Amino acid sequence: MSPSPVHAQGVDSAHDCRILRAPWVVPVSSPVVQDGAVVVNRNRILAVGPFCELSPHYPDLPLTSCQGVLLPGLVNGHIHLDLSVMGTVQPDSPDSSMCDWIQKLLQRREAAKVSQEEIETAAEKTICDQYASGVGLMLDIGNIGLQRRDCKPVEILSLLEMLAPSQAAQRAVIDIISDFSSDFPVTGHAPYSTGPNLLKFIKKRCRQQETIFSLHLAENIDEALLLGKGEGCFAKFLQERGGLDGTFPVAGIDSRGVVGYLENLGILDDKTLCVHCVHIDDREIQVLAGTGTHVCLCPGSNRFLGVGTAPLEKILAAGILPALGTDSIASNPVLDLWQEMSILAQEHHRVDPATILAMATLGGAKALHRETDLGALAPGRRARFLHVEGREYEKAEDADQLLQRLISCGRPESISWIGDE
Template sequence: MTEAIRAARILTMNPQCPEIRDGGILVREGRILAVGGWREVAGNGACRDLGPVTIVPGLINAHVHLELSHLAGRVPGGRSFEAWADGLFAAMRESRVTEAAMARAVAEARASGTCYMADVVGREFDMVRRVLESQGVGGFLFNEFSGRAREFCPRSLPRDWSPGVHALYSTDHTLARSIKEWCASRCLPFSLHLAEVPGENELFQSGGGEFADFLRTRRILPKGFAAPGLSAARFARELGLLDERTLAVHCVHLDENDVEIVAASGARVCLCPRSNRQIGVGDAPVAALCAAGVPLCLGTDSLASVPSLDLWQELRAVRALMPSTASLFDLLELVTRNPARALGIDADYGSLAVGKRAVWAVLPDDMQ
């Protein structure tokens, strides 16, 4: 059946036709047949009027840990990263995620406009895929690796996925390089947490500091670790981990030189502002990243560090960090066009255009 969807305003995220007043979208079998003024679309299918709302492309969450969905409200924050991490480890030892908890988290995200998630997954790959499909949410799964050096031989997994690295402080650097090379040889996205924690740069520059002590005490630092004498971003570059298919997550602790390194590499950065504040690591240098032309995305991280997977809340948090000249279009790019390109799904998602999936979200009144 063909359906004609009417809305008072459509923000397509297409620079050639960014805004349509009294607009319509013609949909058949979940794909967009036409986008334009209501007069152009009306009469071509069964009408559904959304009323006086503004619709935008369905939102894309570029970084989430659905395996931690059962830990909502169970990990205290507001202190230091080390205290939060210890609370997380304790909570993870007590229980494992259930499919019901994960389904609730995804359903709530979907209700707030999320249509696609890039999930960082460990052992519950099949559960994550099953829940996303049952909720009608698209998903790219980063199967995360950490720990010792070993020959990298990933198992065969279904549909959109690639291996990723937890962080350079928790993963042997030879293994990290092997994973990145495997992704690059297949033109697949690659994800890692980078420069998230206070003390991460000190660890790589000198091998010392409170964060280094924390990692050694809890046996997180790979055996035989030797400080390269570089910042986290510089070290990632030296290992060949940063390019246009890299999604570097958090990037809170970057100085001016680090920002230049990330920008020159073409890497995409995924910001998680609410999580960063909750776990005590600070705010990313968003204005500097914007000025350097780094493509930015947004992720919620997990329910162990944020109260919800609502990307509108994430946009409200990041808006205060954006340059004063940033437009609504600039802001919406962080959850539409930019993550779609970073994940290689822009043929289906990221804008409201002919041929793409017919998924949209309603713009909240305070964001207009």
């Protein structure tokens, strides 16, 4: 059965419009269309469907023939652009802990003494490569403010990440944030590094600003050990730096673990994005789903640091469509969402390829509350999307094979942006 075309209502089809025809159209929010078409005006998508069904409705429109696959732009739900200058930080050995790696990263950052200009040049290079890979929107978590440049071809939502584990440090950071202009976007780092009072303060501020609050969550098993028992590598890490002052372990933490702790703090809602979510159990997943909290997985970084694999099947079964993120070059030598999709395909071979592609597009758009513009090819969405080409796609015999190849073959041979020509 061929999918029916989907049209926008009440649109003047003759003005600034064109019809794009391609062997494959992958709308993500509706089934794949073979010999499909997308009708656009200068800004918006007007219709999506089989070419033979759409073309009679738009007989006078200029036709653009594409040779590959039309699909939505990718959304990178988690990156740290200011770490681009650091390069990849290799763990010293397979046995070293995540704390050892964090320490190495901090030492390297201290020793490098790079200038703001070098940081921004490296970040700009990463942005250009993300754009070339098909990323149209990203959530950037930074420790320093990067200068905003209007020429950036990628839409970037940047949040300044605040850390303070001890009581005194939390109070000091709250004072610092209070001096920022009220619309300057700030977020927390992780439950092990950003204490509860500071987390509550920042989340309250995000609610007032109606902005996204993003937090690393359960990347490593030692986070739950610190919060539950005051043990593990993070406890040692904080103790060595004078940051363990009774904030951890958290009194009364229950079997809902770290996620329950965040719920008790009032942190979880549909504008909170929890990143990594490797060490969460069934009850914690239910809490995330019940509060509408968004999730972003970073499988490439998790594999590089050897911290484990997120329970994707269980997260999906709870009704959460996660976003996908590369994380930074420090913990992921290849910042490429096509590679992230192929890692997911290897690690979760029972997950439908269409779902993995939806994570890299619609999942990110939903998490960043941009799904009315991005994440799918559908009437009303922005007329800015991808045309990808490759021999693997040309040889695909059906939609299932095409989707399998899109998510498992890595970055396409050719990627171009419709709407940016």
